[in-house]
Amino acid sequence: MKVIVAEDQGMLRGALSALLDLEEDIEVIGQAENGERALQMIQELVPDIVVMDIEMPKMSGLDVAEKLKELQHSCRVVILTTFSRAGYFQRAMRAGVRGFLLKDSPIDELGAALRNVNNGGRAVSPELAITFWEAENPLSEREREVLKLASDGHAAGDIAKQLFLSAGTVRNYLSEAIQKLEAKNRIDAIGIAQKNGWLD
Numbered sequence: 001m002k003v004i005v006a007e008d009q010g011m012l013r014g015a016l017s018a019l020l021d022l023e024e025d026i027e028v029i030g031q032a033e034n035g036e037r038a039l040q041m042i043q044e045l046v047p048d049i050v051v052m053d054i055e056m057p058k059m060s061g062l063d064v065a066e067k068l069k070e071l072q073h074s075c076r077v078v079i080l081t082t083f084s085r086a087g088y089f090q091r092a093m094r095a096g097v098r099g100f101l102l103k104d105s106p107i108d109e110l111g112a113a114l115r116n117v118n119n120g121g122r123a124v125s126p127e128l129a130i131t132f133w134e135a136e137n138p139l140s141e142r143e144r145e146v147l148k149l150a151s152d153g154h155a156a157g158d159i160a161k162q163l164f165l166s167a168g169t170v171r172n173y174l175s176e177a178i179q180k181l182e183a184k185n186r187i188d189a190i191g192i193a194q195k196n197g198w199l200d
Contacts, residue, residue, distance in 0.1 A: 001118045004030040004045065006038035006052040006061065007080070012103075016051070016080075019107045026114065035059025039067055042075050048118055051110075053103075054081045054088060062088065065095035076117050080110075081128075089128065090196055099123040137198045138180045146173040148199045151190040 003026055007013040010033070017028040030045050032038035036058035042050055052061035059067075065077045078099030079092055092100055098117040101110060102125045113123035139147065142163075149159045156174070160167045174186055183189035193199045 001025060001048040001114065002027050002029045002045070003114065004028070004032060004038065004041050004047045004050045004075075006032040006035065006041075006050060006056065006064070008033055008053060008056045020051075020111070020114075023111045026111065033057075035061060035064045039064050042068065042073065043071075047075055049076045049078055049098075049114055051078045051080060051114070054079055062091050062095060062097075065092060065097050069096045078114060078117055078123070080105075100128055101125045102127060137196070139177055139193065139198055143173050143177040143180070144193075144199060146170055147177050147190055147193055150174065150186055151194065151199060 003020060005013055005017045005020070005028055007016065013031050013033065017031050020026050021028045029047055030041045032041050034057040035052075038050060038052060038056075038061075039059065041047075042064075050064070052064060054061040061077075061079050061081075065079070068075055068077060076098045077096070078101065079097055080101055080103050081088065082103050089100060099113050099122065101113055101123060105113075105125060116123050137144075145163060146159055149162060154162070156167045156170045159165075160170045163170070174189075177183075177193070178186060178189045181189045181192045183192055190199075
């Protein structure tokens with residue numbers, strides 16, 4: 001099977017490609033340092049599978065997967081991640097991703113997963129699967145309300161008045177939501193929650 005490896009860390013990209021190349025039935029035909037380059041290479045080289053990191057410059061692994069689905073491209077996507085965010089997993093499934101594996105999986109596990117995916121199956125690391133089953137929407141009803149109002153542009157003071165809470169309590173709900181979604185800040189948390197339909 002022909003494989004492209006997309007990973008923004010050069011050393012990891014090189015090591016992963018070299019290890020996969022040692023497998024008799026796997027040939028690494030390209031390496032990409034960002035999502036945009038990965039998409040270009042997939043269209044030029046038409047691999048069977050692309051093994052991608054989620055967090056990459058220019059386009060994330062999930063952005064590339066969504067674009068491939070839109071283009072109805074035959075390349076199957078396997079995501080390698082250090083993140084066990086349920087939101088990422090749900091978005092990946094919607095984008096038609098066939099594999100979702102931890103970066104620290106042993107290489108023989110990765111090889112077996114790629115063979116499974118190449119034969120039309122799916123592959124999900126058991127540790128990730130447990131996290132995803134447990135976490136649908138991680139936000140409480142109150143956290144959702146507060147984030148929803150924040151997404152409409154309201155400041156903490158306005159939200160406090162509308163929900164009859166103190167501004168401090170609103171800030172607590174916001175920081176809880178940011179933590180639960182493993183977001184960088186309020187804007188990031190709103191983006192993650194909207195993407196996953198958790199504010200509807």
